[in-house]
Amino acid sequence: MPELPEVETVRLGLAPALEGHVITQARIRRGNLRIPFPPRFAERLTGRKVERLTRRAKYLLAALDSGETLVIHLGMSGRMSVYAEGHRQKLGNYVYDKAPDGAGDGKHDHVVFETDVPARIVFNDHRRFGLMTLVATDALDQDKLFKDMGIEPLSDKFNAAYLAKALGGKKTPVKSALLDQRLVAGLGNIYVCEALFRAGISPKRLAGSLKKDQIAPLLKAIKSVLKDAIAAGGSTLRDHAQATGDPGNFQHRFLVYGREGKPCKGLASSSEAVGHKKRCKDTVKRIVQAGRSSFYCPACQK
Ligand code: ZN
16 A cells, blocks of 8 residues: 555656646546546546645645645555656656557546646556545645644654654554554554664554653654655555656665564664674564554664
8 A cells, every 4th residue: 555655756756747737638437436536527627727736645636726626545556657648758857658559548547637748647546445536725624534634744843842742641552653644644554664663663662651862763764764765766565656657666675664584684782882883683573563564673673
């Protein structure tokens, strides 16, 4: 399932074909995804300019010049692919292939946009847990999809004071607390495991038991793991692809996630000399917390 970095990667790849551009045609090839499409969906999109393409947690938000926002969720397996019309083209920082014959006509190609770049954008989702809907832009924050959502982990509002307060007094494991979307939105299992390892904090630690001097390193670890993953194009475990069709690369850089029984990649403090570090000799362990696998190193994470 895509997490925040994968969705942000898709947004970055969609932007050159969508932001500031007009949707010249919208083809809706079925009646629903996870929920039905809104009434007159194609009509409400056609001829509209996308003024901004942003992201909120794992939702893509295309603000239209009609005052409505197209809300897109990729679900478990949704992909947004951009093709250049006519020939392979570089737009912004990305190179897009020419649309192959039948691009947008496949069994799982559910929504197809043409934009005035000209470019073709195909939403493909074989499991159909994705979602597309239209919400009035000025009512977005109050919409049921967003009203209970926590703050963005890469925003300035997610700072040490906020994190200390959010975790303070909590008797749940820090792993579960960080997955609570009301506290911080968009963090998922992979990146919480990786951030806790980077911060040297055990996933089993109760959130409220973290020491004051552990908050800033945890905050830094969360932000840096997300930024590193975005820079690597996200993580491709199963279905994630960037808008260019390329897979992400961050899965090659996991330190603990999916590495049960493998040697820890961390540096443990040496007992011989203060400040001198040597390779940790422990192996990565897996436990199940609230139904989700947590991967961690018992030697490096306390
Ligand atoms: Zn270790």
